Amino acid sequence: MQDEVVNYFLELISIDSESGDERAIIDRLKADLKALGVKVEEDDAYVLTGGNAGNLYAQIPGNLNKKPILFCAHSDTVKPGKGIKPIVKDGIIYSDGTTILGSDDKSGIAELITALKEIIESGEKLPPIEVLITVSEEVGLLGAKHFDKSRLESAWGYALDTHQVEELVIGAPAQNSIQITFLGKESHAGVEPEKGINAIRVAAEAITAMPLGRIDHETTSNIGLINGGVATNIVPNKVEVKGEARSHNHSKLEQLTSDIRHCVEQAVQHFQYDFGGASFDWKVNLEYEAFHIQESEPVVQIAIDAMHRIGLTPKITIGGGGSDANIINASGLPMIICGTGMNKVHTLNEEIEIEQLLKGKEFLKALIRRYAEL
Incomplete structure (x- = not known):
């Protein structure tokens, strides 16, 4: 029984x-x-x-x-x-x-x-x-x-x-949730791709540069969600990325969050042209202490x-x-x-x-x- x-x-x-x-x-x-x-x-x-x-x-x-x-x-x-x-x-x-x-x-x-x-x-x-x-x-x-x-x-x-x-x-640990919207410029991918700014590529460069995974014994970060694009023949003008940063140390959490934002800023700067440039929207929320x-x-x-x-x-x-x-x-x-x-x-x-x-x-x-x- x-x-x-x-x-x-x-x-x-x-x-x-x-x-x-x-x-x-x-x-x-x-x-x-x-x-x-x-x-x-x-x-x-x-x-x-x-x-x-x-x-x-x-x-x-x-x-x-x-x-x-x-x-x-x-x-x-x-x-x-x-x-x-x-x-x-x-x-x-x-x-x-x-x-x-x-x-x-x-x-x-x-x-x-x-x-x-x-x-x-x-x-x-x-x-x-x-x-x-x-x-x-x-x-x-x-x-x-x-x-x-x-x-x-x-x-x-x-x-x-x-x-x-x-x-x-x-x-x-405490956790910051991070939401980044990368904004590019839409164009026809087969006819005039040079007139577009691919938001997926901007996001990819930013993510590649970010400090992710185990940062130290009390600090971690992760990108977990990516959403963007409409069709393969359209240069995408918008990508949404969601991630998080965690740390037992408040100062480390703030520094890590700042470092992630810096990677976004640097990537966006690489995609500035005479006809326009990439941009981004940044939202951070302290989920818990x-x-x-x-x-x-x-x-x-x-x-x-x-x-x-x-x-x-x-x-x-x-x-x-x-x-x-x-x-x-x-x-x-x-x-x-x-x-x-x-x-x-x-x-x-x-x-x-x-x-x-x-x-x-x-x-x-x-x-x-x-x-x-x-």
Whole structure:
């Protein structure tokens, strides 16, 4: 007989919830939390995210006189995430290879809600707990950005959104999103190409010169999307390029962003003629700020102690991606990221070990019990 956390996880991943289309999963989670006797509210973040469901915020009052602790996970998945058909084999859960599995982040949700259920039903002393299930995390942390963080009363929090259960991520970078529109001059490619300015070529020269990939141990950049051109017989006059720059160091992030812009300016200058010249439009947006929490801080030490109690060996790491923890930390509430067992996420080869789901549930119960002792 499978543990409840496994069965619950399999149920959750069978509910389609690609970013922006999370109505069904939010309705299910709202009902499941209410069934635990928990006060649950849904906000109107969908008005600003463009989705069809809001964030869920739940409060468990507990019976100990102390500040709450916060647990956060997100309900959306990346694409392709519709019609997920799980395969359980040799202690591992896979998708059938036509979709992602959805363990990012339904493993975190399954572990959290089953842990809460078991610890509430045990009748033991509970600290106050806040639960935040965000929407549209995978498309820019939109749910967390539009949630009213002033409602949070917790001393600190845990985002359940990284890989192996033993991992504790205590830092993550800031990210600038970059959008560049290269403008050239349209002409007939076969009749008078010399009267055109090929925006694709301008963009190519700029991208070739850009510092991309791993810049140093705390800084990266990438160009991920290019769109332009109408037909092969038309010299294209417009190309849109989207990329990003990330760093744990704000000064490095600003310098890298400036260096990328300089490459654009230099490339555009190469395409200036008597009949006209190339130009560009530049947009940069700080998607989220970096955070770093010292290992000595209580939010980290409590998690370490909880792991030791159930025989796990914590691995303290610094992350390279953004998560809801970036947004929560920026609001002034310390939050680290805990692993849930997810593996090969955002791919058709995504998988999760059943043992990790079990460990994740037990870790959260141990974490709540350890906090109750403070």
